[in-house]
Amino acid sequence: MSFDPPSFSLNSGYMMPAIGIGCWMGRPGEGEHVVQMIKNALQMGYRHIDTAAIYGDEESVGIAIKESGIPRENIFITTKLASADHGKAASALDQSLKKLGTDYVDLYLMHWPQAFTEEGTAIPPNEFPTYVDTWKDMETLLDSGKVRSIGVSNFSIVTLTHLLDQTHIIPAVNQVELHPFLPQHKLLKFCNEKSILLTAYAPVGKGKFGSNPALATIAEQHGVTVAQVMLSWGVQRGTSVIPKTEKLHRLKENFSIIKLTPEEMHTLDILHHTPGLHRSACGFHSPLLGGSAFGWTYDQLGWEMTLGGIATQKETVA
Numbered sequence: 001m002s003f004d005p006p007s008f009s010l011n012s013g014y015m016m017p018a019i020g021i022g023c024w025m026g027r028p029g030e031g032e033h034v035v036q037m038i039k040n041a042l043q044m045g046y047r048h049i050d051t052a053a054i055y056g057d058e059e060s061v062g063i064a065i066k067e068s069g070i071p072r073e074n075i076f077i078t079t080k081l082a083s084a085d086h087g088k089a090a091s092a093l094d095q096s097l098k099k100l101g102t103d104y105v106d107l108y109l110m111h112w113p114q115a116f117t118e119e120g121t122a123i124p125p126n127e128f129p130t131y132v133d134t135w136k137d138m139e140t141l142l143d144s145g146k147v148r149s150i151g152v153s154n155f156s157i158v159t160l161t162h163l164l165d166q167t168h169i170i171p172a173v174n175q176v177e178l179h180p181f182l183p184q185h186k187l188l189k190f191c192n193e194k195s196i197l198l199t200a201y202a203p204v205g206k207g208k209f210g211s212n213p214a215l216a217t218i219a220e221q222h223g224v225t226v227a228q229v230m231l232s233w234g235v236q237r238g239t240s241v242i243p244k245t246e247k248l249h250r251l252k253e254n255f256s257i258i259k260l261t262p263e264e265m266h267t268l269d270i271l272h273h274t275p276g277l278h279r280s281a282c283g284f285h286s287p288l289l290g291g292s293a294f295g296w297t298y299d300q301l302g303w304e305m306t307l308g309g310i311a312t313q314k315e316t317v318a
């Protein structure tokens with residue numbers, strides 16, 4: 001039995017719809033596809049859109065919202081500050097607003113903790129602008145009224161702890177890769193304790209885990225798809241989810257969640273204990289990356305990841 005997705009309270013006092021539509025199309029641009037996808041999603045009842053400056057589709061999101069006829073204030077829009085813009089958050093935000101055709105965003109996220117040079121090279125963690133410098137700039141944006149809430153993305157317990165020690169405003173959201181194969185139990189517990197809402201990206205594991213027998217059994221028992229089980233688990237444990245799909249039938253199913261039993265929740269919580277299943281759908285564990293992501297080592301990012309695997313020890317359920 002499916003039910004309408006709830007909304008979650010943010011520590012800023014605003015509400016975020018638990019299910020949003022992701023706008024990363026696998027490559028920048030894809031304008032017409034994005035316009036159609038967002039218009040379809042809005043027509044189906046989605047009221048939360050997740051985009052980013054580097055997705056190259058903020059303009060398309062703005063067009064879709066305008067053409068949908070749905071009032072701007074009824075839609076929760078997240079966009080993200082690119083790593084190349086860490087030293088210039090205010091002007092980067094203005095550019096995003098112009099492209100989106102709106103005078104405020106509901107949530108502005110620091111996309112990654114690392115800043116990039118103009119040439120696209122990652123600046124080392126202790127050099128200007130650090131993520132603490134960037135966050136301090138983002139804090140000032142709240143006074144401008146151009147952002148309702150600010151948050152971070154791809155932050156770990158290590159980087160969040162350092163950020164909280166050095167700054168005043170607690171991020172409203174931390175957006176990270178999260179699904180049953182990378183459940184982030186420790187990070188979720190930490191974020192809950194600090195009143196930071198965890199948002200799951202790649203929440204249907206990029207569609208890679210459809211054949212998992214444990215997921216398939218639960219899906220069959222409820223007469224739903226594996227993706228719906230993954231999203232229901234995400235929302236039921238208090239994380240917002242932002243699946244991307246261009247397909248009409250998937251847009252519909254992703255927006256329709258079910259209530260899982262405590263036993264089913266537990267099965268999903270420990271699914272990653274199965275040998276070989278604890279992994280990133282985005283390929284962050286791949287030996288090809290040489291133990292780093294976008295120029296910082298896993299250690300600098302505070303990620304408990306090893307080459308070819310994820311955590312050095314299995315995460316127990318909090």
Ligand SMILES: NC(=O)c1ccc[n+]([C@@H]2O[C@H](COP(=O)([O-])OP(=O)(O)OC[C@H]3O[C@@H](n4cnc5c(N)ncnc54)[C@H](OP(=O)(O)O)[C@@H]3O)[C@@H](O)[C@H]2O)c1
Pocket residue numbers: 021022023024025050051111153154175176200201202203204205206207225227228242243244245246247250253254
């Ligand atoms: N903050 C960050 O660094 C970061 C990183 C990655 C992503 N994100 C955000 O998170 C959003 C979602 O992440 P994602 O796009 O990487 O992964 P995802 O939503 O888990 O998966 C998207 C892929 O799964 C397919 N899919 C969607 N729904 C499905 C369903 N019900 N059944 C089977 N397959 C399904 C889609 O294909 P079709 O379109 O063909 O249906 C697409 O190929 C992004 O769009 C972006 O907004 C943020």
